[in-house]
Each structure stands twice: as C-alpha cells, then as structure tokens.
Amino acid sequence: MDVGLIVLDHRLRSEELSPNGSLSVMELPLSAHQRTVLRGRRRTACGREVLLQLPRERALMPGDRLTDSHEQLHVLVTAAPEELLRVEAATPLALLEAAYHLGNRHVALELHEHELLLLDDSVLATMLNGRGLKVTRCCRPFMPEGGAYIGHQHS
Known part of the structure; x- marks a missing residue:
C-alpha cells in the first residue's frame, strides 16, 4: 500500500x-x-x-x-459537478411523460417540480427534443432518485 x-x-x-x-x-x-x-x-x-x-x-x-x-x-x-441535461416542458403532463419514458429506459433522474435532470446523453437529448421538450446542458451536482427499493434488504 x-x-x-x-x-x-x-x-x-x-x-x-x-x-x-x-x-x-x-x-x-x-x-x-x-x-x-x-x-x-x-x-x-x-x-x-x-x-x-x-x-x-x-x-x-x-x-x-x-x-x-x-x-x-x-x-x-x-x-461533484457533472455534465447533465436539464429537461423542461410546456405542461406538467409533458414533463411527467418524459419522466415515464426515461424511467422505462432505467435512466437515473433527479426530479424537480418544473425540470428533470439526467446525465448528458446525445441519444436521449435527441429523443427528448423530438418530443417537443426543451433540453439544455448544464454542469452541476447530480442527486438522482434512489429508486423504489432503496433500503430494501433480503433476509
């Protein structure tokens, strides 16, 4: 050592x-x-x-x-600051749909009332832009949701 x-x-x-x-x-x-x-x-x-x-x-x-x-x-x-995509939508439903589609792809997300944050990925940025969402790049700390089974342990 x-x-x-x-x-x-x-x-x-x-x-x-x-x-x-x-x-x-x-x-x-x-x-x-x-x-x-x-x-x-x-x-x-x-x-x-x-x-x-x-x-x-x-x-x-x-x-x-x-x-x-x-x-x-x-x-x-x-x-640590990370390279992220910031996703915004015209309506809450459009943002919810984006979260659904990203979650269906097992993408780690940081959820906020008016935006989603995810690690920078050009394929996902193209998909989100194609859905009419506003996608911008930013660099900041990333705190994704832990998931439904956080803290879950098997006996």
Missing part, C-alpha cells in the same frame, strides 16, 4: 463528530455513480489520494463524513 495513502474505512455518525473542530477536514467530491461504489481509490478536492474500504451498507450521501481507523481526520463527502 502507498505510504501516505489514507484508508477511509469508517462512517461517522452525527454523535461521533468532533464538536471542537480541531480535526483536519478534507472534501471528497464524488459523482452520483462514485457515491454508490464504496471501495476503491479516490482523490480529495485538495488532491490527496484516499482509499475507500467502507462496509457495504448504503450509498454515500453529500454531507456524510468518513474517517480512518485512527480517526485522525474527517473527510466530508460532497456531490
């Missing part, structure tokens, strides 16, 4: 957070997909390499704090 590589193997619960703020805190920007993969090398916002070795409990969420076995530092998970 690399010297200086930080191994993050523990999620901190809110009651474990240091109230005095004396610990070093680094930010770990992750894409929506990276937040679902709990093992592997990543790079903090300041360029420090870390190795995730977390229990497979649930996906990481922005705001989660991770630490090493010595709890010498805290790493704050943030949502």
Whole structure:
C-alpha cells in the first residue's frame, strides 16, 4: 500500500463528530455513480489520494463524513459537478411523460417540480427534443432518485 495513502474505512455518525473542530477536514467530491461504489481509490478536492474500504451498507450521501481507523481526520463527502441535461416542458403532463419514458429506459433522474435532470446523453437529448421538450446542458451536482427499493434488504 502507498505510504501516505489514507484508508477511509469508517462512517461517522452525527454523535461521533468532533464538536471542537480541531480535526483536519478534507472534501471528497464524488459523482452520483462514485457515491454508490464504496471501495476503491479516490482523490480529495485538495488532491490527496484516499482509499475507500467502507462496509457495504448504503450509498454515500453529500454531507456524510468518513474517517480512518485512527480517526485522525474527517473527510466530508460532497456531490461533484457533472455534465447533465436539464429537461423542461410546456405542461406538467409533458414533463411527467418524459419522466415515464426515461424511467422505462432505467435512466437515473433527479426530479424537480418544473425540470428533470439526467446525465448528458446525445441519444436521449435527441429523443427528448423530438418530443417537443426543451433540453439544455448544464454542469452541476447530480442527486438522482434512489429508486423504489432503496433500503430494501433480503433476509
């Protein structure tokens, strides 16, 4: 293992957070997909390499704090900006139909009252434009819906 590589193997619960703020805190920007993969090398916002070795409990969420076995530092998970499509419609029904068609293709979606966000995909952009929807590109953090079975476990 690399010297200086930080191994993050523990999620901190809110009651474990240091109230005095004396610990070093680094930010770990992750894409929506990276937040679902709990093992592997990543790079903090300041360029420090870390190795995730977390229990497979649930996906990481922005705001989660991770630490090493010595709890010498805290790493704050943030949502990294991603290249997205922003979909708007003239009517709520047209936006609902777009969500239906994208969901039928198992596309990860971030849902809002007046817009849908999805990862940039030229084929989907063409399909949505063909349905008369306004499609624009943007770069921002992506927080897709977790799905109907989030938190579901088999006994």
